[in-house]
Amino acid sequence: MSGRERLGALSMQTAFLAVLFSVWYVVTEGSQITSLFLPRLPRVWSEMVGLAASGRLYAAALVTIPTIAKAFAIAAIFGIAVGFLVGRSERLVRLLEPVLSGMFAIPITLFFPLFILFFGIGPDSKVAYGAAYGFFPIALNTIAGFSNVDAHFLRAAKAMGASRYQLFRHVYLPAAMPVVLTGLRIGFFISFAAVLGGETISSAAGIGRAIALSGELMETARMFAWIGFVVLATMILNIVVLAAESRTRRD
């Protein structure tokens, strides 16, 4: 993307957000929509400020962020390990790849009560749940990365006398890396979503819990405030991750 195109895309995205918020503002200020469904924008904003100032945002984040980090770390370690071990053998790929992608298609949410049963209502159950969800895209992408290395690169490297280690270090690894990184990105956002989702379904603390609680108490403005924080965090993370990815990609 050229600088000019990027600028164009950025202004389109900004315009879209501006329109969205304008419509929200006009609709809630001008009409009789009950604030139970859609709160007034200034109310949401003052709730956000209040949550941040009172330290409740900090307290909830202190539960949720480590949970996401642990879930993703476990998903990444197991996903890459399994993906690498399977992806190196053509037979294992043929045997296990369909099994893993089949399992990925099952909504793990169905087993959420089991996670609560095994790991309790605290953060541990969310760590396990987020890790289980994030594991599959990482493992599947790692398999794809290592099993789809072009045969003629391998043949050329062998003809040049590459040792097994050199073949891994200079051919398999760089060839698989972009696909593995994509898997990590997808896995991260899935773990992120699963942890927050798990917290809203059943937990004692955390941002997801705060969202669910404000909903139950019909404090819609506060609920939107919490959601606003999550959306903001997601947007920032997305920008950071994409920037990191485009830096590792060469062209």
Place this chain on the structure above:
Amino acid sequence: MTVDMRNGAAQPTQAVAIAIDRVSQRFPGRSGTNPMLALDDVSLEIRRGEFVCLIGPSGCGKSTLLNIVGGLIAPSAGSVRIGRNTVNGARPREIAFVFQESTLFPWYTVLENFRIALKFQGVEGGGWRDRAMAALRAVGMENFAEHYPSQLSVGMKQRINLARGLCVETDIILMDEPFAALDEQTRMVLGEDLSVLLARTGRTIVFVTHSLAEAVFLAGRIVVMTARPGRVKAIIDVPAPHPRSPDFMLAPQFSTIRNDLFALLRDEIRQTVAAMREARDGARP
């Protein structure tokens, strides 16, 4: 010019560099049914410093034969000797490949590709950069050392691929249509360079090509192969010393050999095309 039908026994002037002894290659057919014979009892001796061209219809097993000689495929029958040793695996110290496809690693720059090739071969230490730059200069690509392969045209990539093959300084170079993606003019210039290089360094080269002119211009001997299963149909000598100048292409000798070559090939190509048509019509409901 002589057409030698004795399955390629080398004249005893130079030591034999490559001895291909009754090599056959069978590939498992689709879904494991009747296996396909790609090479049928091929024997050939290639002397040190010789430039041999392999020419034959598409699918006759030229690439397969090259891979067997280089130890990348074990033949179903027969054997290959390099000097005194029977080939049973890659021999990076003695044999360099220039493959049909560009095999520059896209995640490394041109220069890094050379470094890695030398490292794979076991050459460590400081000299690699000078060697790489010299090889790049030889193909006129020294200004692209820091580029990634994706930033180069197909022809540029092939020239660098060729340079990488030369840079590792093996006695034997196996080239599989290294100029296929190049335009006629560049092909001829690089062919001339190769001819000069051969005269200077005395390397043994086996060169697969589909171009009659290229084969006659470059080769000391041209091995004509039959349609699949590949056998040696004939061997044609081109008795002109290297380095050859472009004037050689205007000599009467050149067109005579070229025409003989064409006559030998025409039947085989016809047969290949007929087989392809048959396979296609057979597959139609």
